[in-house]
Amino acid sequence: MIITFLTSFGLYLLTMCPTVYSGDSGELTTACSVLGIAHPPGYPLYVLLGKIFTLIIPFGNIAYRVNLMSAFFGAMTCGLVYLAVKRISGLADKESPNLANLPAYLLTCLSALTLAFSNPLWSQSTMAEVYSLNGFFVALIIYLLLLPTFHFLLPAFLFGLGLGNHHTLVLLIPGIVYLLMVTGRRKTVDGKPLFSTLLPSTLYLLPVFLLGFSVYLFMIVRSQQNPIADWDNPENITNFLKVVFRTGYGGIMHLEEKGGFLTRPMNLFVQQMSEFAGNLIKSFTIFGFIVGIFGIFLNYKQNKKSFWFLFLIFIFIGPFFIFLANKPVENYTRDLLEPFYIPSIIVFAIWISFGIIFLIKKNKLNYVLIIGILIFQFKTNFAENNLRNNFIAFDFGKNILKTVQNNSLLFLDKSDESVFILAYQKIVEKRKPSVEIFDCNASVFPNIYGDRYYWIKGRQRTAVRLPIERKIIWESKKNVYYLAENPNYFSDMKFFKTGLLYLLNKKLPAVVFGDFYVLRKINLRYRDKIIAYSFYVSVGNYYLGTNQPVLASAMYEKANKISAELR
Numbered sequence: 001m002i003i004t005f006l007t008s009f010g011l012y013l014l015t016m017c018p019t020v021y022s023g024d025s026g027e028l029t030t031a032c033s034v035l036g037i038a039h040p041p042g043y044p045l046y047v048l049l050g051k052i053f054t055l056i057i058p059f060g061n062i063a064y065r066v067n068l069m070s071a072f073f074g075a076m077t078c079g080l081v082y083l084a085v086k087r088i089s090g091l092a093d094k095e096s097p098n099l100a101n102l103p104a105y106l107l108t109c110l111s112a113l114t115l116a117f118s119n120p121l122w123s124q125s126t127m128a129e130v131y132s133l134n135g136f137f138v139a140l141i142i143y144l145l146l147l148p149t150f151h152f153l154l155p156a157f158l159f160g161l162g163l164g165n166h167h168t169l170v171l172l173i174p175g176i177v178y179l180l181m182v183t184g185r186r187k188t189v190d191g192k193p194l195f196s197t198l199l200p201s202t203l204y205l206l207p208v209f210l211l212g213f214s215v216y217l218f219m220i221v222r223s224q225q226n227p228i229a230d231w232d233n234p235e236n237i238t239n240f241l242k243v244v245f246r247t248g249y250g251g252i253m254h255l256e257e258k259g260g261f262l263t264r265p266m267n268l269f270v271q272q273m274s275e276f277a278g279n280l281i282k283s284f285t286i287f288g289f290i291v292g293i294f295g296i297f298l299n300y301k302q303n304k305k306s307f308w309f310l311f312l313i314f315i316f317i318g319p320f321f322i323f324l325a326n327k328p329v330e331n332y333t334r335d336l337l338e339p340f341y342i343p344s345i346i347v348f349a350i351w352i353s354f355g356i357i358f359l360i361k362k363n364k365l366n367y368v369l370i371i372g373i374l375i376f377q378f379k380t381n382f383a384e385n386n387l388r389n390n391f392i393a394f395d396f397g398k399n400i401l402k403t404v405q406n407n408s409l410l411f412l413d414k415s416d417e418s419v420f421i422l423a424y425q426k427i428v429e430k431r432k433p434s435v436e437i438f439d440c441n442a443s444v445f446p447n448i449y450g451d452r453y454y455w456i457k458g459r460q461r462t463a464v465r466l467p468i469e470r471k472i473i474w475e476s477k478k479n480v481y482y483l484a485e486n487p488n489y490f491s492d493m494k495f496f497k498t499g500l501l502y503l504l505n506k507k508l509p510a511v512v513f514g515d516f517y518v519l520r521k522i523n524l525r526y527r528d529k530i531i532a533y534s535f536y537v538s539v540g541n542y543y544l545g546t547n548q549p550v551l552a553s554a555m556y557e558k559a560n561k562i563s564a565e566l567r
Helices: 002-014 025-034 044-056 062-089 102-116 119-124 131-146 153-162 167-184 195-223 237-244 266-302 304-317 319-325 331-362 366-385 392-403 416-428 451-455 458-475 526-545 549-566
Strands: 408-413 436-439 479-484 495-498 501-504
Touching: 002 062, 002 102, 025 044, 025 062, 025 392, 025 416, 044 062, 044 131, 044 195, 062 102, 062 119, 062 131, 062 331, 062 416, 102 119, 102 331, 102 366, 119 131, 119 266, 119 331, 119 366, 131 153, 131 167, 131 304, 131 331, 153 167, 153 195, 167 304, 167 319, 167 331, 195 237, 237 451, 266 304, 266 319, 266 331, 266 366, 304 319, 304 331, 319 331, 331 366, 331 526, 392 416, 392 526, 408 416, 408 458, 416 436, 416 526, 451 458, 495 526, 526 549
Parallel strands: 408 436, 408 479
Antiparallel strands: 479 501, 495 501
16 A cells, blocks of 8 residues: 555655646635635535645645645545455455565556546646545545445444535445445344344444534634635524535535436437546546456456445446536536546446456466556546646736735636635735735625625625625725726726726726736646636737737737637
8 A cells, every 4th residue: 555655646746736726726725724614515624634734744835735635635545445456356365465475466556556547536636626535535435345344333434524525425325325235134143134233223323424524513613713714604503504505506416506407318418428438538548448347347246245335336426426417518517527536436446456457367468468558547647637837827816916006905706716816825825915805706705795695696696795895995095906807887987907907997008918927838727728718818808908909919819729729
């Protein structure tokens, strides 16, 4: 396990983002730093562990330290898969490793590395996100339940605790219930059916589960102290339950809220399942995918109990979740759903181990084949997952703050990513301390709109926020900036484009922002490209509005090139 962990951790450390990343990274890092409440369901376990990592790691910026946590738990996931494969293969029954069985240990390590090199786990182990920690809990619970003398108490506790990080862990339940049933059919020494004692004993699993799940109580306690990041203010029971169950955010399973998600055209269903299968192929390459399919049949033939346990987990946490989510098959949803594949690829990596072990037993020369598949998988996925020099989110936020003069007000009315990046730079790194920032979505920055604002949408929200913003603007003598697509909310106020922002009632002389804006573009993922596209369009619009057509054309040309890649 140590070799597997160190190899995986070294790889993730080598390719890890050096600072804040796009997506939810900035918000989660900020919540960890200030012990705040992240977006629903609040992710209390992640926030607490992230805070620990910011304290015990003595080097690097805060974002780097939280990124490091993702790398650690991603590598731990690979180590646990090594132990699971070792258990299923029977190698764990040997007394101790020696030269005679060293090839078998190497074989197990190679099997686990197929997971380390897979696209979903690798991508989520190089930045601040909740998914590598979720993978850790999936792998840990699977490993514990594969032990021949397992007890349900510890998995029950870990199940509750893991839900404090991600709700999709509930999809392990069908596999766990299956184990409860088959374990109950066994006979005890005196010939009595074990099920007669096991079924009532499940009642004591509930308190143990609730003990783990009680990590959510952190949110009530912490929210009452009014931390800077206090999403949806869960300091009372009503708000707390809305946050935990993601009211208004797709529910506990991140599903569509509009209803009708069980029905869809047959061609969309086929596309969704094909997309899931395609992600497995992308993760393990076509060669690893074939070995894994072969391994499924071997698992069934060799150990039906472990097969049905793993198969139920795979089906429910993979295709069944994709079926419920019911997302259209397009680039945006591919990027959105990829981290949710991690639990299913953990199971598939175990099945790959069955195929690998069979191939090696048939012919030792197949070691060359297996190592070749691993090298091909590594080379295929390396470029996309190498964030070592990725500063695009950091640069984008820094460019926004460069645009704002000191002692100004800045209202943020744009996508979450922009807000999250600025939250990290303003709250954690303390950049531009004289600038007051207001988040028009009341997410990371302190809420100025009242508790009701969290639960209303559309025109209702606009009717609440505009009078409050107007009052702040009129009572302040500071410059007022908006980060927005078009901030002309007020008929008696006029905004002028100023680089990436809009400035109220003041038109500044034309500037070539390329002279001091920096946007390092190295190895862009999908969300990086969205940031780059937004940057070029916004600056291009400024140049066009200030009669600098040549510069505007150059910006639009770059935006169009990225737009083609986003389709």
